Amino acid sequence: MKRIAILTSGGDAPGMNAAIRAVTRKAIYDGLEVYGINYGFAGLVAGDIRKLEIADVGDKVQRGGTFLYSARYPEFATVEGQLKGIEQLKKFGIEGLVVIGGDGSYHGAMALTKHGFPAVGIPGTIDNDIPGTDFTIGFDTAINTVLESIDRIRDTATSHVRTFIIEVMGRNAGDIALWAGVAGGADDIIIPEHEFDMASVAKKIKEGRDRGKKHCLIVLAEGVMGGNDFADKLAEYGDFHARVSVLGHVVRGGSPSARDRVLASKFGWKAVELLKENKGGLCIGIRDNEIVATDIVDTLENGKHHPDLSLYTLNQEISF
Ligand code: F6P
16 A cells, blocks of 8 residues: 554653654655554544644654654444544545554444454553553653652651552553552552452551551552542541542643654554555554564454553562
8 A cells, every 4th residue: 555644542651752753754654655544443434634744754753742742532333433434544645544542542433444444453551451462652751750749749648657649540450540650569469350458458557557667658540449548548447647649630631751762663563554555444452572463353342451460469468
């Protein structure tokens, strides 16, 4: 194929710009034309599409967010929306599409594939919850941002002998809480993929206090419950001078880490290699440090993301 397009969709993630840059530059290097679609699938249906030149992706590799903008667009779940999208792609003479995003975006790419339009998915979400890959673009930056907050919160927690419940994003996945929690020395990590017992959480805090421990940090994944609800339930077991910190969207912004920029560059490069050979209906990932491409329908319908639960066990045994 000779003309491809790229869009970013769903929640933005640091490193998306690096991926757009890689797709654009690699495509131009290989003699293809590249079009950028603004506002994800919403922009696709609206025909908000323009040609990208070499300079359009200059000075972008270090920027957070996505310069193509993003949107949540549930209308693309309808056949009507999907066919309108394909009509726009054809109007611009576009033969293949790169979709960077999370779960919802992948479903959009899968729908295009099912209608016979070649699409390739690149996993871009801070949540790290996409099947077919060990890591997603944005996850590394996000856990480092959470870690910086945990370190800061620890200072004030120690000064006041307080317990902090630090609520982090992740949708239904506990990866962000797990990785940042282990790195930050959290006393407890509460995630959707592992049950927890509030009485044991309270007992651990009390035992720490009795030994003279000054701070207690609990990292809570939003998929379990909100931080304030958790604090209310914890209060039923005693007064632990608890405070709640909801990190929220702060974790979605910021300059991407080196690891995310490299991952994004590898994914973008690979997407063009595939489309150049007219290969669509695939999603790209990294598995055991190898860049892989798997069938998008099979990956979404049969694959499942699993967080590294060995981190959970490890934390239980080294953090108290
Ligand atoms: O999927 C990324 C994510 O940041 C999740 O962690 C979070 O639950 C959700 O998006 C928030 O979505 P929105 O930005 O639409 O509020």
